[in-house]
Amino acid sequence: MTAVDAGMLTTADGRPLKDALARAEGRAKRRAFLLVAPLLIFILVTFVWPILQVLEQSVYNPKFSDNMPGMVSWFASHPVGTEPDEAAYATLVGDLKAAAEAKTVAVVGERVNYALPGTRSLFTAVGRKAKTLEPPFKESLIAVDPKWGDPDLWGVMRQVAKPYTGDFFLAAVDLERDKNGSIVRVNENERVYVNLFLRTFAMSAFITAICLVLAYPVAHLLAVLPLRQSNLLMILVLLPFWTSLLVRTTSWMVLLQEQGVINNILVALGIISDDGRLQMINNRMGTTIAMTHILLPFMILPLYSVMRPIPPSYVRAARSLGATSWTAFRRVYFPQTVPGIGAGTLLVFILSVGYYITPALVGGSSGTLISNLIAFHVNKSNNWSMAAALATILLVAILILYWLYDKLVGIDKLKLG
């Protein structure tokens, strides 16, 4: 035996044990990674990547800069406040001609229209006449529409010429830039988003609270009943859970509407008069009732999963040592259910903050939430940058709440079942 051999263990084939172990472990790690790779790639492609795209869309809108390159460089080489001269107008007309040729002049107009309403047709009208415009361009453009000489329009064009912009985030919190570029609140009758964000969070908190109050006793009952009976009851919880969201929402419409089942029964019983039918739908109440029902299982299940393993002997022990039933509940039973409460509230709150279909169907105007406006900007107004900005704010707000939860309760205490 040599000295080296003495200081180092080797495997049967003479390699150092450390190396062989590292190699074997490395192989195991690679194999483990290969096993999770499909899921990892799936998540990256279908979840992380789209979210990054949404984030980019909220600050990046190249509709003007891509189609009006001449104007972009003119704005870059002339400081704010430069009076647009004939050369500027010539550049503008050149860009408009090219854009008209490429059929993108309306796209440019749309981008400007977001920032200065009523200008879309300015661009489309000039696009149709672009070929006939003759120098001097300043006069001929202003002859088409005097708005082309408007300093406001030029100010707005300078703003939207930058492909990266925070303007959509400003708009998402009801702010805008005025003529001088300073940030001001939008007109009172156009403020909507801050109000809706607050409403969304307030209603979500309220719904979460009702869910907790309703779910706690139910989960407790499920946990303490003998298995046979609790399984039967569990099916009653799970059956609606497995039923389509749309079916449940429309059932609530049938129940709650003015000529609906509940109102009809109340009228038949003489509790309310035919003229005094209750307005329970197309308002905040409709959204609250339907969403509470739909989200209730998300509260019951985590609570049940932490309550089930709590041995009943703990409370009995507390009682035998002289605690009242309230003290036994407060000091012994309740603390053990906190991880379930945390999981349930977090789940229900986050789900309800992003809820869309139910408020759209039963919310009327006072019960709609911020996600309905995000859907509006995606599907109806096609202002995706605005939708992305709103969605980003919502995402960040939820991440902050999650972080707060971690600080206050601790995420390791979360127990989903």
Added chain:
Amino acid sequence: MKKLLILTTALTGFGFAASAEDITVVSWGGAYTKSQVEAYHKPFTAKTGINVTSVDSDNPGPQVKTQEEAGNVTIDVADVEYSDAVRLCDEGMLETIGMDALPPGADGTPAKDDFLPGSVTDCAVATIVFSTNYGYDTTKFPNGGPTTIADFFDTKKFPGKRGLGKRPKANLEMALMADGVPAADVYKTLGTPEGVDRAFKKLDSIKKDIVWWEAGAQAPQLLADGEVSMTTAYNGRLFSAAIADGKPFKQVWDGQVYEYDLFVVPKGAPHKDAAIEFVKFATSTQALADQAKWIAYGPARKSSAALVGKFNDGKTDMGPYMPTNPENMKNALGSSYEFWVDHDAELNDRFNAWLAAN
């Protein structure tokens, strides 16, 4: 197991083979889509062997734009409003069809003289004239129902909830007409900030009584369920509910807002040629006249008007139910696409803010 696999694979292959021949037409659903299926889709399939898949939408125009921007076009033909047809065409998102491609009327009139003025653009061909008017449940007003647009906004004289479409278009115009603005001045007024304020103020006066509808079919449904005592609607929907389904609904034409509905083919449509063939077929004299047997919308071709007779029940005369009937045009407003192309972003924002405010 292997057999099953082969079978399913074969079926999938069959599915693809079939879809290569199918075109997808997106329209507004309900009674309107049914009229199109009966008058356009079925005869088209019978003639060409190309199947037509019908997809419902609350408003197909923005959907075309969403697909174009996402670069994933699955729609072959879409039924859109005028302002959307103009805007999508300006943005280069539609195939051009053009007047020259369209066949002459059945009486030999060239297409350019046969179609109503402005009903054919570079990219779009109109099928119908439709109107947003309002209807009420006659059983709710035994002592005589509303007759004017002002009555719609008068909840003291005519109590009950009101159904309105959840968008500013047509609502703002109707509000101004109800407030006494003559139809001819509506868009001039709406072009000023004071005019917009005035329209919203009028809407505000009934805000707490409004039940909003989004899909066209929801409006007559609200009326039928007794959720509202009167509602604005696309006139053909009210007609179908009243005549085809026998509901006790009556329409009020005062203050109606009418416009064209047009067929467009999105750029990059998966079956462009078949789609354009479909548009030509559907806007022919006979097809347009046939559609009027199913729903009360006026055909966009003059040569079709002569062929419009009775509803498919064989006894109801369609004339009085058409938006363009002279009796119905006494106080009517043609919707201005120029106005909405320019102002929809701004007025939508204002409308959303107004909706969300308490």
